[in-house]
Amino acid sequence: MTRSDLVQELAARFQQFTQRDAEYAAKAILDALGEALVRGHRIEIRGFGSFSISHRLPRVGRNPRTGEAVQVPSKRVAHFKPGKALRNTVAGLAGDGGE
Structure with missing residues (x-):
C-alpha cells in the first residue's frame, strides 16, 4: 500500500x-510519527505494533563491485515490531500459518 492508496x-x-481532508490527515499522522522518531521517542499503537x-x-x-573494504559509520535506524493482533x-491470511 502506498501513501496515495492510504x-x-x-x-x-x-x-x-x-480527498483533500484524507490526504491532510494521512500527512499529519505520518509527519507526527516521523518527528517523534527523530526525537528518539518510542511509538506504540495497540493492536498494530x-x-x-x-x-x-x-x-x-x-x-x-571492487571487493574493497569500506568503513560504514554508526547510524540510527527505524525499527518496527508488529503487535500480537x-x-x-x-x-490467518497466510492460511494455516505454516505450523
Whole structure:
C-alpha cells in the first residue's frame, strides 16, 4: 500500500472526508510519527505494533563491485515490531500459518 492508496482508503471509509481532508490527515499522522522518531521517542499503537530507533554500530563493509573494504559509520535506524493482533491477523491470511 502506498501513501496515495492510504489516502484513497481513508476517503472511501470516511464519507465525511474529502480527498483533500484524507490526504491532510494521512500527512499529519505520518509527519507526527516521523518527528517523534527523530526525537528518539518510542511509538506504540495497540493492536498494530511499535516503532523505535535502533543504533547500528560502525563496521567494515565491502564494495560489491571492487571487493574493497569500506568503513560504514554508526547510524540510527527505524525499527518496527508488529503487535500480537497484527501478527495473528497476518498469520490467518497466510492460511494455516505454516505450523
